[in-house]
Amino acid sequence: MSDNPEISSGNGRSIVIIGNGIAGVTCARHIRKRDSEAQITLISGETEHFFSRTALMYLYMGHMKYENIKPYEDFFWGKNRLQLVHDWVTAIDVEQKTLQLQQHDPVSYDILILATGSVPNKFGWPGRDLKGVTGLYSYQDLEAMEASTVSCQRAVVVGGGLIGIEMAEMLQSREIPVTFLVREENFWGNVLPKEEAQLVNRHVLEHHIDLKLVHELKEILDDGTGKVGGVITSEGEQIDCQFVGLAVGVSPNISLLKDTLIEKNRGILVDEYFATNIPDIYAIGDCAEFKTPVLNRRSIEQTWYTGRMHGETLAYSLTREPVPYHPAAWFNSAKFLDIEYQTYGIVPAQWGEELQSLYWEHPNGKICFRAVFEAETNVLIGANAFGLRLRHDFFDNAFRKGSTIEEVLDNLDKADFNGEFFDKSYQQDIVRTYNEQFDASLQVKKKKRGLFSFLRS
Numbered sequence: 519m520s521d522n523p524e525i526s527s528g529n530g531r532s533i534v535i536i537g538n539g540i541a542g543v544t545c546a547r548h549i550r551k552r553d554s555e556a557q558i559t560l561i562s563g564e565t566e567h568f569f570s571r572t573a574l575m576y577l578y579m580g581h582m583k584y585e586n587i588k589p590y591e592d593f594f595w596g597k598n599r600l601q602l603v604h605d606w607v608t609a610i611d612v613e614q615k616t617l618q619l620q621q622h623d624p625v626s627y628d629i630l631i632l633a634t635g636s637v638p639n640k641f642g643w644p645g646r647d648l649k650g651v652t653g654l655y656s657y658q659d660l661e662a663m664e665a666s667t668v669s670c671q672r673a674v675v676v677g678g679g680l681i682g683i684e685m686a687e688m689l690q691s692r693e694i695p696v697t698f699l700v701r702e703e704n705f706w707g708n709v710l711p712k713e714e715a716q717l718v719n720r721h722v723l724e725h726h727i728d729l730k731l732v733h734e735l736k737e738i739l740d741d742g743t744g745k746v747g748g749v750i751t752s753e754g755e756q757i758d759c760q761f762v763g764l765a766v767g768v769s770p771n772i773s774l775l776k777d778t779l780i781e782k783n784r785g786i787l788v789d790e791y792f793a794t795n796i797p798d799i800y801a802i803g804d805c806a807e808f809k810t811p812v813l814n815r816r817s818i819e820q821t822w823y824t825g826r827m828h829g830e831t832l833a834y835s836l837t838r839e840p841v842p843y844h845p846a847a848w849f850n851s852a853k854f855l856d857i858e859y860q861t862y863g864i865v866p867a868q869w870g871e872e873l874q875s876l877y878w879e880h881p882n883g884k885i886c887f888r889a890v891f892e893a894e895t896n897v898l899i900g901a902n903a904f905g906l907r908l909r910h911d912f913f914d915n916a917f918r919k920g921s922t923i924e925e926v927l928d929n930l931d932k933a934d935f936n937g938e939f940f941d942k943s944y945q946q947d948i949v950r951t952y953n954e955q956f957d958a959s960l961q962v963k964k965k966k967r968g969l970f971s972f973l974r975s
Contacts, residue, residue, distance in 0.1 A: 530555045530556065530557070531553075531555075531556050531557065531628040531629055532556075532557045532559070532626060532627050532628045533546075533549060533556050533557065533558050533559070533627065533628065533629045533631065533836070534561065534625055534629070534630050534631070535558070535559065535560045535561070535630075536561050536607050536617070536630070536631070536632050536633060536634055537560075537561075537562055537632070537634045537635055537803065537805075538560045538561075538562035538564070538565070538567070538568045538602070538633075539568070539571060539633060539803060540571070540803070540822055540825040540826050540829070541633040541635075541802040541803025541826070541829045542560055542562075542631065542802070542803065543560065543568045543829070544825070544826045544828075544829030544830055544833070545633070545802060545829035545830070545833045546558050546560055546833075547598070547600075547833075548829065548830050548833030549833045549836060549837055550599070550600060551833075552833070552834075552837035552838060553836075558599070558600050558601065559600075559601045559602075559603060559625065559627075560601070560603070561603040561605060561625070562602075562603075562604065562605075563604065563605055563606030563607075563620065564656050564657050564658065565604070566602060566604040567588050567590075567592060567595075567602070568589065568590065569584070569587045569588050569589075569657070570587045570588075570589060571822070572822055573586075574587075574654065574659075574660050575654075575684045575687065575688050577660060578660060578663065578688045578691070579687075579688055580691070603622060603625070605619045605620055605621050606620040607620075607774060608774075610630070610774065610775070610778050612778055612796050612799065615627050615628070615630070615798070617630075628798065629798050629799075629836065630798065630799045630800070631799075631800045631802060631832065632774075632775075632780075632794075632799065632800065632801040632805060632806075633803045633805065633825075634770075634771040634774060634803075634804075634805045635656075635770075635771050635803060635804045635805060636655055636768035636770055636771055636804040636805070637653075637655065637656075637768060637773075638652075638654070638681075638764050638765075638767075638768055639653075639764065639766045639767045639768060640653075640764060643735055645737055645738030645739060645740060645746070646738060646764075648738055648740055648744060648745060648746050649744055649745045650666040650745050650760055650761050650762060651746055651761075651762045652666065652762075652763065652764065653681070653763070653765065653768070654681050654684065654685055654763065654765065655681075655768055663685075663688075663761070663763070666745075666746075666760070667689065667692065667694060667760075669760070670689075670694050670759075670760040670761045671694075671695075671758075671759075671760055672694070672695045672696075672697065672758065672759040673689045673694050673696050673697070673759055673760070673761040673762070673763060674696075674697045674699060674749050674757055674759045674762050674763070675689075675696055675697070675698050675762075675763040675765055676699045676749075676762065676763065676764055676766055677700070677765035677766035677767065678698065678702060678705040678706050678707070679706050679709070679766075679767065680706075680852050681765040681768075682698065683705075683718075683854050683855065684765075685765055686722075686727050686763075687855055689761075689763075690725065690727070694761075696727050697727075697728040697730060697757055697759070698727055698728060698729045698730060699730050699733045699734065699749075699751060700730065701732065701733065701734045701752075702715075702732070703731055703732055704716055704718075704719055704731065705718045705719050705729070705731075706718065707867065708867055709867055710867060710902075711865065711866075711867055711868070711875070711888065711902070712867075713879065713886065714886060714888065714904060717857075717879070717883060717884070717886055717904060718854050718857070718904075719731070720883060721854060721855055721856070721857055721884065722854075725855055730751070733751045733752060733753060734752035735749055735751065735762075736749075736750045736751055736752050737749065737750040738762055739756070745760070746759060746760055746762050747759075747760075749762060768820060769784065770784055770786065770804055770805040770806070770807065770818060771805050772785060772786055772805060778796075779795070779796060780794050780795065780796050781794060781795045782807075784807055784817075784818060785801070785806055785807030785818050786801035786805050786806055786807060787807055788800065788801050788806050788807065788808060789809055789810070790808070790810070790812075790843050790844070791832075791835055791840055791842060791843070792806060792828065792835075792843065800832055802825070802828035802829055802832055803824075803825040803829070804818070804819075804825065806818070806819075806828065808843075812843065812844060812845060814847065814848065814863070814864055815848050821850055827843070827845060828843065831843050846914050846917070846918070847862060847863045847913070847914060847917040847918075848861075848862070848863060848864070849863075849910055849914075856884075857884055857904055857905050858904070858905060858906075859902075859904050860902070860906075860907070860908055861900070861901070861903075862901045862908075862910070862913035862917075863890075863898070863900035863901065863913065863917055864890065864899045864900040865888060865890050865901065865902050866890070866900075869890065871893060872892065872893055872894070873891070873892060873893055873899070874890070874891055874892075874893045874896075874923075874956070875888060875889070875890050875891075876891075876923065876951065876952050876956070877951075877955075878944075878947060878948045878951040878952075880905070884904070884905050885904060885905035885944075886902070886903075886905065887902070887903050887904075887944075887948055888901060888903075889923055889927075891922070891923040895922070896922040896924065897920050897921070897922055897923075898913075898916055898917065898922065898923055898926050899917075901913055906936065906944075907934075907935040907936045908933045908934070909932070909933045909934070912929075912932055912933035913933070923952070924952075924958070924960050927945075927948060927949050927952055927960060927962070928960065928962060930945045930948065930949075930962075931945055945962055946962060949961075949962050
C-alpha cells in the first residue's frame with residue numbers, strides 16, 4: 519500500500535470482519551457511524567455476541583454472569599444493522615473474495631478485515647493436549663477450565679505473567695491449591711526490573727501460592743484416562759495435579775491464513791494503514807504485525823486498548839480519509855492479586871549506561887515508583903507504579919514535552935489519581951530518594967494535600 523492510499527467511500531460495500539473482539543467490533547461500530555449504506559458482517563465461532571475478554575476471570579470467580587460482561591444489549595446489533603454470523607471461517611479465497619464457513623453458506627466480501635485475535639502458546643511439551651490443560655484467552659478456554667477444575671485437588675500454572683497471575687487468583691477463589699512454575703529468577707522477570715519483580719514475588723507468596731522460580735515444565739503426565747495426572751519439572755520433581763494452566767504468552771491467531779498469499783511472520787504483516795499485501799484485506803488487533811513498528815512500540819500489540827485504537831483508526835481510513843496509526847507513548851495497567859500496576863513509556867527489565875533509574879519503595883513492600891530517564895539529558899522515558907494510581911495524561915504530556923526527571927518529580931502531585939488523601943506525602947519521600955541516589959538538591963514545595971497519601975506509613 520502506498521503512503522497515501524486511495525480508499526473510496528464505497529456506499530453499499532460488503533465489509534466482512536472475521537472476529538468479534540474489541541478490535542473487530544470497534545471497527546464495525548465506527549464504520550457504521552460514518553457509513554449508513556455499508557453491509558457490515560461480523561463472523562465469529564467463539565461466541566455469538568461480543569464480550570469483555572478481560573472480565574473472563576470474574577465469571578469463573580462468580581463475581582459476574584455472562585450477560586454482565588456483554589457491553590451491548592442483544593438488540594444493539596440489529597438496531598445498527600450489524601449482521602452477526604456465529605460460525606468458524608475455514609478458508610479464504612482472496613481471488614474470488616469469498617469465505618468458506620463451517621456451517622453456513624460461503625460469504626462474499628468487498629473489504630475483508632482480519633481481527634482473529636490470539637491463541638495461547640503450547641510449545642512442544644509432551645501431554646499438552648490432555649484434558650485439563652488449557653490457556654485463558656477464549657470463551658472456550660474458560661469453559662474448559664470450568665469443566666476441568668470441578669473436583670480438582672491441585673493445579674499447576676506455568677509461566678509468570680499477567681495471565682498466569684489471573685489464573686492463580688481464579689483457582690484460589692475456589693480454594694484450589696496452586697503451584698506456579700516460573701522459569702525466570704523472578705516473576706515476570708523478562709518484563710519487570712528486578713525490584714518490581716521481587717515485590718511481586720513476595721506478594722504471590724503472601725497469598726499462599728507455591729511459587730517455584732527457575733522451574734520449567736518438562737512434561738505433563740496422563741492419569742491413564744487421557745486427563746492430566748501431574749507434571750514433571752525441569753528439576754525432576756513430580757507434582758500431582760488435575761489441571762495445568764498454560765500462561766506462557768499468546769501468539770497471533772494466523773492458522774486460517776496458511777493456504778493464502780497473505781503475508782505473515784509471527785502475525786499478519788500490515789503497513790501503518792493496517793493494509794496487508796492483498797488489496798482490500800486489512801488486519802487489526804492481536805493478530806496484526808506492523809512491518810515497520812511505531813517508534814518505541816512493539817510490532818505486535820496485544821492489549822485491549824490497542825485493539826480498540828486499531829479498530830477506530832482503520833474505520834476512519836475506510837470511511838473518511840486514510841490516516842496512519844501513530845499512537846502516543848506505550849502504557850498498560852493490570853493487577854497482581856491485590857496490587858495495581860501501571861506502566862508508561864519505556865521501562866526495560868535491564869538497561870545500560872545510557873539510562874538512569876530512580877526507584878522508591880514504601881516500607882510496607884507493596885508500593886513502589888520507578889522512573890527511567892536518559893543519562894545524558896535527564897529526559898524521562900518511562901515510569902512504573904505499583905500500589906499507586908497515576909494519571910495517564912500526566913505522563914503522556916511529559917513524554918510529548920520531553921520533560922526531565924526533575925520536572926516530572928516537581929509536578930508529581932498532578933499525577934495523583936488516588937481516591938483518598940491523608941497527611942503523608944509520598945512525593946516528598948520519592949524526591950528525597952532521588953536526591954540521595956543522584957546527589958541532587960531538588961526541593962518540592964509543601965502542598966496542603968500530598969501525593970499518594972491514601973495510605974498512612
